[in-house]
Amino acid sequence: MRAQTVAAFALxxxxxxxxxxxxxxxxxxxxxxxxxxxxxxxxIVLPSPGLPDLSRAPQPAQAPMVLPPExxxxxxxxxxxxxxxxxxxxxxxxxxNTLADTFRDARDGHEHEALDIPAPRGTPVHxxxxxxxxxxxxxxxxxxxxxxxxxxxxxxxxYAHLDHYARxxxxxxxxxxxxxxxxxxxxxxxxxxxxxxxxxxxKLGPEKQWWKGTAIDPLPLLK
Numbered sequence: 026m027r028a029q030t031v032a033a034f035a036l037x038x039x040x041x042x043x044x045x046x047x048x049x050x051x052x053x054x055x056x057x058x059x060x061x062x063x064x065x066x067x068x069i070v071l072p073s074p075g076l077p078d079l080s081r082a083p084q085p086a087q088a089p090m091v092l093p094p095e096x097x098x099x100x101x102x103x104x105x106x107x108x109x110x111x112x113x114x115x116x117x118x119x120x121x122n123t124l125a126d127t128f129r130d131a132r133d134g135h136e137h138e139a140l141d142i143p144a145p146r147g148t149p150v151h152x153x154x155x156x157x158x159x160x161x162x163x164x165x166x167x168x169x170x171x172x173x174x175x176x177x178x179x180x181x182x183x184y185a186h187l188d189h190y191a192r193x194x195x196x197x198x199x200x201x202x203x204x205x206x207x208x209x210x211x212x213x214x215x216x217x218x219x220x221x222x223x224x225x226x227x228k229l230g231p232e233k234q235w236w237k238g239t240a241i242d243p244l245p246l247l248k
Contacts, residue, residue: 104241110180112153112246113202115224116144116209121247128242138240139183139225140247146188146220148209152200153182153224153247159235161196167223168212172235173200181238185223186215 114121119142130137152173159181160172167185171194174181188210200206211217226246227238 102239110246112182112226112243113151114247115151115153115184115222116142116148117151119144121244124244126242126244128240128244138227139185139223140243142222142224143219144209144221146209146211148220149191149205150184150187150207150209150222152202152204152206154180155199155201156180156182158194158196158198158200158206161190161194164213166214168215169207169210170213171206173206174229174233174235178233179229181227181229181235183223183225183227185225186210186213186221188212188220 124140124142127137127141128139154173154175156173156175158171159174162170162172164170167183169185169187169189171184171187171190172181173184184207186209187207190207191205194206209220209222211220215221215223224243225240226243227240229238
């Protein structure tokens with residue numbers, strides 16, 4: 026009788042242990058833990074209320090390209106236009122082939138843009154072409170000067186460092202080739218011991234301003 030009681034007790038103990046093990050297994054308490062690393066699932070980020078979605082915002086349109094204004098006529102173009110221009114020598118007895126081309130010489134940090142024709146003080150200066158006197162002007166650099174337009178008002182002829190004007194010369198007066206307009210001197214910034222004529226030619230712009238234009242080399246025009 027006692028042996029039966031002990032056997033029943035042992036069987037009940039074993040059965041209870043099995044039930045407990047099954048219960049723990051179902052909850053995962055008795056399952057082996059993984060020794061490897063698994064990444065965490067990606068977090069879900071919800072957009073904040075009231076903020077725009079910048080990834081879908083329209084991109085601003087590109088501003089149109091602004092081109093710079095066209096430059097003034099190039100010197101090369103002015104030289105091409107002047108190819109048929111022939112001028113008489115402003116100083117009598119001077120052979121143009123003996124003159125040094127001073128057009129591109131440096132003068133106070135810029136090009137000379139003119140031809141220097143040495144001559145004794147008081148030597149008459151003649152008009153190189155037909156046209157009217159556009160301006161009689163005295164300046165610190167050029168001294169006593171004459172600006173003459175040709176008949177077509179395409180070209181301006183500039184005579185500078187004059188000692189004085191010819192008698193009766195006035196603005197708008199018509200000059201023909203060979204007419205005397207003044208006399209060689211050293212007025213302006215010319216060296217006092219080196220009298221010469223500073224002679225320049227420039228192509229006028231559409232405004233026909235006597236003080237402004239595209240300078241070209243006068244020496245080839247005198248040859």
